[in-house]
Amino acid sequence: MSPRLFSHSPDLKQLRDEGYFMQIRGNCLVMREVPYVDSQRQVRTGSLISSLALAGDITCPPDTHVVHFDGSFPCQADGTPIQGISHQTGDFTLGDGVTAKHSFSSKPADGYSDYHQKMTTYANIISGPAKVLKPDVSPRVFREPEIEDNSIFNYMETASGRVGISALTERLAxxxxxxxxxxxxxxxxxxxxxxxxxxxxxxxxxxxxxxxxxxxxxxxxxxxxxxxxxxxxxxxxxxxxxxxxxxxxxxxxxxxxxxxxxxxxxxxxxxxxxxxxxxxxxxxxxxxxxxxxxxxxxxxxxxxxxxxxxxxxxxxxxxxxxxxxxxxxxxxxxxxxxxxxxxxxxxxxxxxxxxxxxxxxxxxxxxxxxxxxxxxxxxxxxxxxxxxxxx
CATH class of the missing domain: 3.40.50.720 (NAD(P)-binding Rossmann-like Domain)
Structure with missing residues (x-):
């Protein structure tokens, strides 16, 4: 996908400028290396994943408040699960090699205005307990952006990801x-x-x-x-x-x-x-x-x-x-x-x-x-x- 999506969308650009390790995989916006605490009180890293709503090569307000997470279920610093965001657990295949084990739900009264607000909200919820155990950890890891693959489309195909059939669509790729x-x-x-x-x-x-x-x-x-x-x-x-x-x-x-x-x-x-x-x-x-x-x-x-x-x-x-x-x-x-x-x-x-x-x-x-x-x-x-x- 062309890096124009990051340069044309202020919310995505802000995420990268602030040091979050952001990628686009198919119809997914992925935040990598988000620290969290597991049930054994060990600090690990996982990936937050959101579907993308687009108008051409510019983001729209998020169409859902739900995110997916690839990692074990995040916990408080004492090892008890953060139940307030619990939504679903399973084996989620989201397309383009993106998988997840959980989905989370945390909805503001007025919804999320953009992807910066959405992704940082979840990153802060998940990584907060990790900072208690290791004050130097942060989801803002300042990685160099990867060169992203060119799509066969001139703009992103977002229909499959919205309904969870990206993995099926890949069978035709x-x-x-x-x-x-x-x-x-x-x-x-x-x-x-x-x-x-x-x-x-x-x-x-x-x-x-x-x-x-x-x-x-x-x-x-x-x-x-x-x-x-x-x-x-x-x-x-x-x-x-x-x-x-x-x-x-x-x-x-x-x-x-x-x-x-x-x-x-x-x-x-x-x-x-x-x-x-x-x-x-x-x-x-x-x-x-x-x-x-x-x-x-x-x-x-x-x-x-x-x-x-x-x-x-x-x-x-x-x-x-x-x-x-x-x-x-x-x-x-x-x-x-x-x-x-x-x-x-x-x-x-x-x-x-x-x-x-x-x-x-x-x-x-x-x-x-x-x-x-x-x-x-x-x-x-x-x-x-x-x-x-x-x-």
């Missing part, structure tokens, strides 16, 4: 994801992937972003952007690079001549029409041992209303046989192929993308997966979701 096709569904897939910490997002599409695309894609294109008629990959990279640093745009249609562009990825979303090119892409992914999700959306206008089916088909190294038994069409359409219909609306494109993203996260262990289905369909009429090809 090593991913290199390809999105093949940036039409209605593929663009929504990008919207969701770009909000995860994957290391790389490769975009593949040779089409131009035109007016009809703007009405079934996330965000809102300006009239000036539409007049420029950019390539889809360039337009979407410009939008999502505001958040995510790892986006690479390839304005090509993947086929046998360039399918090597997929080498090095760890997962793929295939959001393109059926045909020979899709078969080539899938064969390449299977050769590379890469898991993927293929999506399909087919709607028909009958008797004045739309009806149809959304499809999500997953393929992993552990299960691929169903792909070549008709679950994915390579025919390129036809009168009997529902998915060849080009009727698309943004809400169903988004839903198809959501189902694909959920399946990806299931495969990576982010979501619980009891059935381990590799093929699912959603039918608009009847609101019916079916799972098949379970492993």
């Amino acid at each position: 090593s991913e290199k994801v390809a999105i093949v096709g940036l039409g209605g569904t593929g663009s929504y897939v990008l919207d969701f992937v770009a909000k995860t910490p994957v290391r790389e997002i490769r975009l593949f599409d040779d089409d131009t972003f035109l007016q009809h695309n703007a009405f079934r894609a996330p965000s809102a294109a300006s009239i000036e952007e539409l007049r420029d008629a950019p390539k889809k990959v360039d337009y979407f990279k410009s939008v999502y690079s505001k958040m995510h640093r790892g986006i690479a745009a390839h304005a090509v249609r993947l086929d046998a001549s360039n399918v090597h562009f997929l080498t090095g990825i760890s997962f793929a979303f295939i959001c393109m029409d059926s045909g020979g090119a899709k078969r080539t892409i899938i064969e390449k992914l299977e050769t590379l041992g890469v898991a993927f999700v293929d999506v399909g959306l087919g709607l028909e206008l009958v008797n004045g209303s739309l009806g149809g089916i959304l499809r999500v088909t997953a393929s992993t190294p552990q299960k691929r046989d169903h792909v070549h038994k008709g679950r994915i069409s390579f025919s390129g359409g036809g009168a009997d192929d529902l998915y060849s219909s080009n009727i698309q609306v943004a809400d169903l494109n988004a839903l198809n993308a959501v189902l694909a993203i959920i399946k990806w996260k299931k495969i990576r262990g982010f979501y619980r997966d009891l059935e381990n289905e590799h093929h699912s369909t959603y039918t608009t009429d009847g609101n019916m979701l079916l799972n098949e090809d379970c492993k």
Whole structure:
């Protein structure tokens, strides 16, 4: 994370200037080497940990008065626990290698105005008894700030830490994801992937972003952007690079001549029409041992209303046989192929993308997966979701 957060936030800067050993780990503000007394009346050091509420690269007032603590439960100088701050005890995994054994609660009447007030309040409560036994100890240790790792994001992702799922989110951090096709569904897939910490997002599409695309894609294109008629990959990279640093745009249609562009990825979303090119892409992914999700959306206008089916088909190294038994069409359409219909609306494109993203996260262990289905369909009429090809 950039050190700008400390220079732009007066409360964080004050903490460092006063000698507190402060670090940022993911969505956590960590105060290291806080002295405390354990139950054996020994002076030890632990770490105070708070979630961070941010507006860009500037802190907001803390969103909770609770902190976590990595160490044994702090005690008074006589070895009795400081029960006034007791909240919870357990094994807390807070993400980015940050763990804790306890959480504490000490809430002022008006809450904490900033992180300097919050962190120093807890540091004083915990370290006070230690100073009784060893007057020279202090949480103000004046350590040199560490060089902090660069994030894949241009600003901190704080949503995961607020709800305690940072460790789960980290399961996606090593991913290199390809999105093949940036039409209605593929663009929504990008919207969701770009909000995860994957290391790389490769975009593949040779089409131009035109007016009809703007009405079934996330965000809102300006009239000036539409007049420029950019390539889809360039337009979407410009939008999502505001958040995510790892986006690479390839304005090509993947086929046998360039399918090597997929080498090095760890997962793929295939959001393109059926045909020979899709078969080539899938064969390449299977050769590379890469898991993927293929999506399909087919709607028909009958008797004045739309009806149809959304499809999500997953393929992993552990299960691929169903792909070549008709679950994915390579025919390129036809009168009997529902998915060849080009009727698309943004809400169903988004839903198809959501189902694909959920399946990806299931495969990576982010979501619980009891059935381990590799093929699912959603039918608009009847609101019916079916799972098949379970492993």
